[in-house]
Amino acid sequence: MNTAQPAGRIDVISDVICPWCYIGKRQLERALDLVERQHLRFTVAWHPFQLNPDMPREGVDRAEYRLKKFGSAERSRQLDERITEAAANVGLEFHLDRLTRTPNTLNAHRVIRLAGQRGMQDAVVEALFEGYFCNGADIGDAKVLADLATEGGLNPEEVTEMLSGDEGLKEVIGADRMARNCGIQGVPSFALQGHVLFSGAMPADEMAQAFRRAWDILKNRAA
Template identity: 75%
Template sequence: MDQAHPIGRIDVISDAICPWCYIGKRHLERALDILAEHHCKIAVAWHPFQLNPDMPAEGVEREKYRIAKFGGLERSRQIDQRLTEAAAHVGLEFHLEKIVRTPNTINAHRLIRFAGQKGVQDAVVEELFEGYFCKGADIGDSKILADLGAEGGLDRAEVLAMLASDQGRKEVLAGDQMARNAGIQGVPSFALQGHVLFSGAVPAEEMASSFRRAWDILKNRAA
């Protein structure tokens, strides 16, 4: 059997309240399967970006936030319907009507960072996305974050202790600023070996092709 070729690392810059990031995660998972069929090993790491960096720590009522953002409740509902349909195409069942508050996501990003240190980052990211978009979980609430972290394989008490401290806050804010300094304005954004390739929930086949082309270019440069 051929040896799997180590292609390196994909970095995903995302926010836990970005619906296209969850949809993009499903496309990425399929892209990874395609790469594996070509004997390419790959690692994935998730990095912070705040869609609402000025969001109050307690968050805001979602309906109020959406009206302010989109200019009216009807417009907001139309967008939610399109998002729900797009999610269904990748096997996700969104229930956006269950979301009561749009949260500040710094603590969610701190949880994702903590999960990365514990080796369960992808599982915790999945729980956050599913909790928020499918179940309406308030991912600005520390107890709910601890519950979701535990579902993803973390120790609940350790998560609560981490969130009660300032652990990871400086690093999350620095990561967010780093993404902005790199010119990233929207998420999800995807990078290979530190080189940002594209943004958006592009189809899996296109993702896999972009990663393979980029890897070939990088490999040739290093030769």
């Protein structure tokens, strides 16, 4: 087992309801394996971005929302098919037909923030993605969030207590605003040592090359 210390940190700016963010997570995992073969390791931290910052806190009916956004149910269905196919290419089995709500994701991001503080962020992010895209979970619902966070290793009582108040709300909103102020307009976006490198769920080998090149540039600057 490789016990080398991480060389630096990759920051992922994402939203839990972005399918390309889940696909990008799989590509990132493969990219990290590739750079580790080159004896380079990174830690990963997840940061909030709301695709729908004006979404009501209770969310909305998904079919109605997408009808307004895309103009027709047929167009919505075609997009879901395209995304499902892309997900299958990285080993993910999406069931978007199970989704009935488009949620507000503020509370989901608060859970991810808490997971980061407890050293369980990757597992909790994975549980939220899987719950939403594969099982149709309403991740705008506090009970659902607590259940999924528990799957990722968090204490359900701690999550429930956190969600019953405003803990982390200001920080999540502030981080979302900071991402936009840095020029990020789409997710997933990836940064290395605080430097935004690219956006989009690009193939793992391209990700690995970008991380390797960026790390070499940063290392040379520091020399």
